[in-house]
Amino acid sequence: MLTWLWIVTLFILLIIALCTADYVFGKRNYLRHCKKREYPKRMGEIHLITRGDDLFNLFYSDIKAAKTSIHILFYIVKGDQFSKNFLELLAQKAVEGVEVRLLMDWMGSHSVSKSLMKQLKSIGAEVEFCNRPHFPFLFFTLQQRNHRKCSVIDGKIGYVGGYNVGKEYIDKDPILSPWRDYCFRFLGESVKDIQQEFSINWERATSQPLTLQYSPEAVNGLMVHRFFPTEGKYLEEVICGLIDCAKERIYIGTPYFIPSNKVLERLLFASKRGVTLKILVPEKADHILVKEASFRYFRRLLSSGAEVYQYLNGFYHAKVMIIDQSICQTGTANFDRRSFFLNHELNCYIYDQDFIKRITKVVEKDILDSHQLSIEELHNTSLGTKIKEFCANAMANIL
Numbered sequence: 001m002l003t004w005l006w007i008v009t010l011f012i013l014l015i016i017a018l019c020t021a022d023y024v025f026g027k028r029n030y031l032r033h034c035k036k037r038e039y040p041k042r043m044g045e046i047h048l049i050t051r052g053d054d055l056f057n058l059f060y061s062d063i064k065a066a067k068t069s070i071h072i073l074f075y076i077v078k079g080d081q082f083s084k085n086f087l088e089l090l091a092q093k094a095v096e097g098v099e100v101r102l103l104m105d106w107m108g109s110h111s112v113s114k115s116l117m118k119q120l121k122s123i124g125a126e127v128e129f130c131n132r133p134h135f136p137f138l139f140f141t142l143q144q145r146n147h148r149k150c151s152v153i154d155g156k157i158g159y160v161g162g163y164n165v166g167k168e169y170i171d172k173d174p175i176l177s178p179w180r181d182y183c184f185r186f187l188g189e190s191v192k193d194i195q196q197e198f199s200i201n202w203e204r205a206t207s208q209p210l211t212l213q214y215s216p217e218a219v220n221g222l223m224v225h226r227f228f229p230t231e232g233k234y235l236e237e238v239i240c241g242l243i244d245c246a247k248e249r250i251y252i253g254t255p256y257f258i259p260s261n262k263v264l265e266r267l268l269f270a271s272k273r274g275v276t277l278k279i280l281v282p283e284k285a286d287h288i289l290v291k292e293a294s295f296r297y298f299r300r301l302l303s304s305g306a307e308v309y310q311y312l313n314g315f316y317h318a319k320v321m322i323i324d325q326s327i328c329q330t331g332t333a334n335f336d337r338r339s340f341f342l343n344h345e346l347n348c349y350i351y352d353q354d355f356i357k358r359i360t361k362v363v364e365k366d367i368l369d370s371h372q373l374s375i376e377e378l379h380n381t382s383l384g385t386k387i388k389e390f391c392a393n394a395m396a397n398i399l
Helices: 002-033 052-064 081-095 114-122 138-143 191-206 235-245 261-272 295-303 337-341 353-368 375-379 383-394
Strands: 042-049 069-074 099-105 126-130 150-153 157-161 183-188 223-231 249-253 276-282 307-311 320-323 327-331 344-350 370-373
Touching: 002 138, 042 052, 042 353, 052 081, 052 150, 052 157, 069 081, 069 191, 081 099, 081 114, 099 191, 114 126, 126 191, 150 191, 157 191, 157 327, 183 191, 191 223, 191 344, 223 235, 235 261, 235 320, 235 327, 235 337, 249 353, 261 276, 261 295, 276 295, 276 353, 295 307, 295 375, 295 383, 320 353, 327 353, 344 353, 353 370
Parallel strands: 069 099, 099 126, 249 276, 276 307
Antiparallel strands: 042 183, 042 223, 069 150, 150 157, 157 183, 223 344, 249 320, 307 370, 320 327, 327 344
16 A cells, blocks of 8 residues: 555656646747737727626627628637527628637637537638647646637727626626626727737637738727737736836736736835735635635735725626726736736727726726725634645646
């Protein structure tokens, strides 16, 4: 028995060592070839949507009205009835002769209906998975997910935000409902940037470049904004730059708060120099250990004068960072190391003062629906929570 125990232990240690080496060398190899993409500031209209029913009613309406093309990228498309209805709608548009392309993350959308995918392909729609794990760095590429959620309809309407496709996003999950999230509908110049990002992702997944014959319509919107895609690099430095620019106030809303050491130190310094720092996270977690992973950072931040709020009215999944009244960062990236150093994300930086005031009111309303976390609560956690926190700290880079 003792011999077998040693064999199993050595085997586990060998697997951990191999995965660690795969991750380290895979990431090093990837970063050598990672290139920065930036888009200029654009003008247009931005519509904020905060409820799943409102989002999908509008999104489906735009899809039904599509005349030329529907290009959609989601991290997650589930295998539930709501997701099947979504795929059936796309099939209907493909039958009408609309160009339909659906791109999904290989891991996030593993449960999507394979029979409906086949049906879509049989009627002329194109359906593909992206970010498939591959050799020689299998473990690293398994971790690097395409976390983007963006859509372009007829080359004229764009969507970017935190919602995926599944019943929980329309408040049909008894544990996580109501689902609180932010999504943005774009009209104007920047739609071509969302389209460009879809095209880049599509070509990587299929080796088929897209030749686009359409461009966004001119609109009267004057909201200044720009898109910034990241792929495991550059997001940390942008976040640090935003924090350093803050003079009065920083709001951060995120479902997962696992910052890098560099970002944490910038936040601590901002708090010490008098910047009001408010962090909004969910009280309940949708994944194991992610809640406990944030506790060690919250202890230091609370000690420096920051305020941490746990959202109580359902599950908080929004991604937002507001610096004073000058800039709002939002999109698909969470405030965690996975988004900083692994995932493919698409963020938008909004500079319109009226819009920033509007989204600030939304965040402040969500704070009112929250419990303010105290340092005493974090110093008096249960033994089970302490064990979870220890495990979470060991896995922080891939949670």
